Amino acid sequence: MREADHRDRVARLRSEMSRRDLTGYLIPHEDGYLNEWTPAADCRLEWLTGFSGSAGIAVVLRDRAAVLTDARYTRQVAQQCAQDLFEVHDLVDLPWQDYVARHAAGGAIGFDPALHSIASLAVLHALSRSASFEIVAVPENLVDGIWQDRPAIEVLPAHVHPVRLAGESSASKRTRLAGELGGGCSAAVIATCDNTAWLVNIRGGGLPYLPAPPGRALLHADASVDLFVAPESVDDRTREQLGDDIRIHPPAMFADRLKALAGSRVLVDPATTPVAIETQLHDAGVQVVHGSDPCHLAKAVKNEQEIAGARDVHRRDGAILVQLLHWIDTHGPTGSVDELAVARRYRELHEADERYWGLGFPVAACVGAHSSYPHYAPTSESNVPLEPGEVFLIDAGAQFHDGTTDITRTVPIGAPRPEHVRAHTLALKAHIAHAVLRFPPGIGAMHIDAVARQYFWRHGLDYGPGTAHLIGSFLKVHEGPMYMHWKRGNEVPLLPGMIIEHEPGYYRPDEFGVRVENTFLIGEPAVPPGGELPMCGFEVISLAPVDRRLIDLDALSDEEIRWIDEYHEVVENELRNLLPPEVSSWLHEMTRPLRPAALP
Structure with a gap:
C-alpha cells in the first residue's frame, strides 16, 4: 500500500468529519464484537493507517492524528505508518482518552458506538467534563462510508x-x-x-x-x-x-x-x-x-476434560515444533531458509494432524532485527533469509478441536553472540522463577509479575509486553480476563485449573529479541512439606527444548539448572516416540543434562 493512499484516506475522513461538524473521530482496531483479530471487512484501522497489529486505535483530529497501541506494537506502528501523518504513542504511557482530552478542548469527537466498550467510553466521558469537549455517537461508521471495495462478510458453518x-x-x-x-x-x-x-x-x-x-x-x-x-x-x-x-x-x-x-x-x-x-x-x-x-x-477455569485435551494437544504440538526446530537447525545456517518458509512449514506440519483446525494467530517467524518486534509476522515485503550470527524467534500457536496452543522458542542461527546468550538467559531465569513459584490461591496475577521481571530489573532492563495471559480451549489464544503486568494488569485471581501462557523476553530495538514461552497449568493447592498453608503452583505442559546454546550456565543457580534438566527429561520422554529417528536423535542431544555428572 502506498503512503499516498493513506494520506488520501485520512483527507477523505476529515471531509466527512467536517460535514458532521466533528473536530475528531475515533477508529479502533476492534469490530462489533470487540474481537482481537477481525475479519477483513472490519480492518478499518489497518485500511486507514497501514498498521496491521491486533490492538490499537487511531485518533484523527482536524490538524493532527495519532495511532496509539501497546508495547507489543509501538515500533511496528512507526514502521508501517507515515510518521509525518501519525504520531505514535504507547497506551500505557498515554491512554488514548488522555490524548483526546489534551488536543480536543472545545471540540466534538465522533465515534461508532458499536466498536467501543462501555468502560472505555466512560473514561472519555469523565475527561470530557474537565476538558470541555463533546462526545458524539455516529451510528454510520465514517470509515465504511469512504471505503471503496470493502470486502464482503464471509459466513461459515x-x-x-x-x-x-x-x-x-x-x-x-x-x-x-x-x-x-x-x-x-x-x-x-x-x-x-x-x-x-x-x-x-x-x-x-x-x-x-x-x-x-x-x-x-x-x-x-x-x-x-x-x-x-x-x-x-x-x-x-x-x-x-x-x-x-x-x-x-x-x-x-x-x-x-x-x-x-x-x-x-x-x-x-x-x-x-x-x-x-x-x-x-x-x-x-x-x-x-x-x-x-x-x-x-x-x-478460564478448565475442567478435567479440557485439561486432558490441553495436555494431549501440547504433546502433539510439541512433536511438531521439535521437527520444525530440527529443520531450522539443519537448514537455517545455509541461508536457504527464510522467515516465510518457516511459517509455511509450521502450517504444513500441523495439517497432518486430523484434529487441527487452523492457526491461533499469524506465525511470528522472525530473525535478527525482526525478532525485536514482539509480534512481528513476516510478509512478502518484509521477508528475509535466516542469517548466521543472528537469533531466530518463533512464536506460534494452533487451534485443535481438543485444545489450543501457544509457544515461543528462540534459537541461534550458527554461533550465538554473547548479548544473545545474556538476554536469553535472563528470560529463562524469569521463566523458571514463576515455574517454581508457590502462591496462595486467588492472588491477583499482577502481584507476582515482579517475581519474573526482577532478573531484568537488576540489570536496568525490562520488557514492555505482559508476562502472562490466559489461553482458551479451542477458543481464543489471548483469553481474558487475566493479564499479568505490573503496570496495567488486573486483580483477576489465579485459580486452580487456569491455563496461562508465560512469556518473559527482551527486545533490543532494531537489533534482536528473545522470548521463552511455555503453557502453565495452575495446580490444586497443597501444603508444602513443613508448611502450614496450602499453596498453588504452576505445571509446565508445553513440550519443546530450550536451546542450550543460548544458556549461560555460570549465570544459573543449581536449582535453575536442575529445573531445566528435569524439564528436558520430560520433553524427551514424552516426545521421542512421536518423532522420526533423526529428529529423536537431535532431541536427545538438545535435552542432555546441562552439566553431565562427573565420571567415576
Whole structure:
C-alpha cells in the first residue's frame, strides 16, 4: 500500500468529519464484537493507517492524528505508518482518552458506538467534563462510508462442540451460571464471541484465528439462551443438537428481543460490551446492571476434560515444533531458509494432524532485527533469509478441536553472540522463577509479575509486553480476563485449573529479541512439606527444548539448572516416540543434562 493512499484516506475522513461538524473521530482496531483479530471487512484501522497489529486505535483530529497501541506494537506502528501523518504513542504511557482530552478542548469527537466498550467510553466521558469537549455517537461508521471495495462478510458453518471435548454440557453451564446472576437480574448479555461459543458449546468459522462464529447471546435466569448468529451458519442438524432452550436469531434482531425484557434488570459487562448494546437496552426500558460477564471466570477455569485435551494437544504440538526446530537447525545456517518458509512449514506440519483446525494467530517467524518486534509476522515485503550470527524467534500457536496452543522458542542461527546468550538467559531465569513459584490461591496475577521481571530489573532492563495471559480451549489464544503486568494488569485471581501462557523476553530495538514461552497449568493447592498453608503452583505442559546454546550456565543457580534438566527429561520422554529417528536423535542431544555428572 502506498503512503499516498493513506494520506488520501485520512483527507477523505476529515471531509466527512467536517460535514458532521466533528473536530475528531475515533477508529479502533476492534469490530462489533470487540474481537482481537477481525475479519477483513472490519480492518478499518489497518485500511486507514497501514498498521496491521491486533490492538490499537487511531485518533484523527482536524490538524493532527495519532495511532496509539501497546508495547507489543509501538515500533511496528512507526514502521508501517507515515510518521509525518501519525504520531505514535504507547497506551500505557498515554491512554488514548488522555490524548483526546489534551488536543480536543472545545471540540466534538465522533465515534461508532458499536466498536467501543462501555468502560472505555466512560473514561472519555469523565475527561470530557474537565476538558470541555463533546462526545458524539455516529451510528454510520465514517470509515465504511469512504471505503471503496470493502470486502464482503464471509459466513461459515458452525457446529456443536461435543461434550466429550468440552467436558460439560451447555445445559449444565447455563444452569450453573443462571443461578449465579444475582442482583435481581433476569438475564445477562454475553457480548463476546468466545464467551458465547463456550456457553452454548458451539464452534465455527468466520473469524480469523478464533473458532467461534460471530455472535452474542442473552442468558436468561431460566437457563435458556437467545443466540444471535447468522442463521445460515447453523444447519438443521446443529439446531437440533443445540436444543429448544437455545433460540437462534439474526444479529440484527438483538434490539427487538430486548423489548421482552422491558422493566427488568439485565447484567452487562462494561469491559466487553459495546456502547451500542447498552443504548439498545436503555431504549428497550431495561435497567442495566454493570458487572463481570459470568462466563469469564467459569471459562478460564478448565475442567478435567479440557485439561486432558490441553495436555494431549501440547504433546502433539510439541512433536511438531521439535521437527520444525530440527529443520531450522539443519537448514537455517545455509541461508536457504527464510522467515516465510518457516511459517509455511509450521502450517504444513500441523495439517497432518486430523484434529487441527487452523492457526491461533499469524506465525511470528522472525530473525535478527525482526525478532525485536514482539509480534512481528513476516510478509512478502518484509521477508528475509535466516542469517548466521543472528537469533531466530518463533512464536506460534494452533487451534485443535481438543485444545489450543501457544509457544515461543528462540534459537541461534550458527554461533550465538554473547548479548544473545545474556538476554536469553535472563528470560529463562524469569521463566523458571514463576515455574517454581508457590502462591496462595486467588492472588491477583499482577502481584507476582515482579517475581519474573526482577532478573531484568537488576540489570536496568525490562520488557514492555505482559508476562502472562490466559489461553482458551479451542477458543481464543489471548483469553481474558487475566493479564499479568505490573503496570496495567488486573486483580483477576489465579485459580486452580487456569491455563496461562508465560512469556518473559527482551527486545533490543532494531537489533534482536528473545522470548521463552511455555503453557502453565495452575495446580490444586497443597501444603508444602513443613508448611502450614496450602499453596498453588504452576505445571509446565508445553513440550519443546530450550536451546542450550543460548544458556549461560555460570549465570544459573543449581536449582535453575536442575529445573531445566528435569524439564528436558520430560520433553524427551514424552516426545521421542512421536518423532522420526533423526529428529529423536537431535532431541536427545538438545535435552542432555546441562552439566553431565562427573565420571567415576
